[in-house]
Amino acid sequence: MKVIIDKNGDVVYRQGLKTLIVNMNTKVDYEIFKAAASFSQTIHYFLSSRGIMNCATITLFAATLAFFSCVFVRELKTYLITIAKVSGSVAGIFIALLIYRSRLWKWKIL
The missing domain is CATH 1.20.5 (Single alpha-helices involved in coiled-coils or other helix-helix interfaces)
Structure with missing residues (x-):
């Protein structure tokens, strides 16, 4: 998993094709990230x-x-x-x- 902080101060978690952008002070549980990223990237992942x-x-x-x-x-x-x-x-x-x-x-x- 890669963690990147963008220019707005948001934390971007990346894992393969899955990406989740979270505000700076928010804690992210790995399972929540996994579910949210899977849901948001399903179509892109499916097509590619x-x-x-x-x-x-x-x-x-x-x-x-x-x-x-x-x-x-x-x-x-x-x-x-x-x-x-x-x-x-x-x-x-x-x-x-x-x-x-x-x-x-x-x-x-x-």
Whole structure:
């Protein structure tokens, strides 16, 4: 805990992110300081804590991963459709050649 006296003569108690300013002649109990400082700095501490930053980072990472997976699935779907069209065309050409060949040489197809 750091104790600083500011230019107005007030005593400033600091402990990490927690700060309590007390008039010069006031006695401060450690538990009261702890409760008051915790209450006054809760929002600031909450916003600057690692847990919130980690949560935000994980959320952004998950959103980015979801975006890339959606793009990949869409692209994969496009590629699969293209591959299906090409392979269907090749299969059609192959079947047409078999039919032509069977007519030419009198072969029978099941």
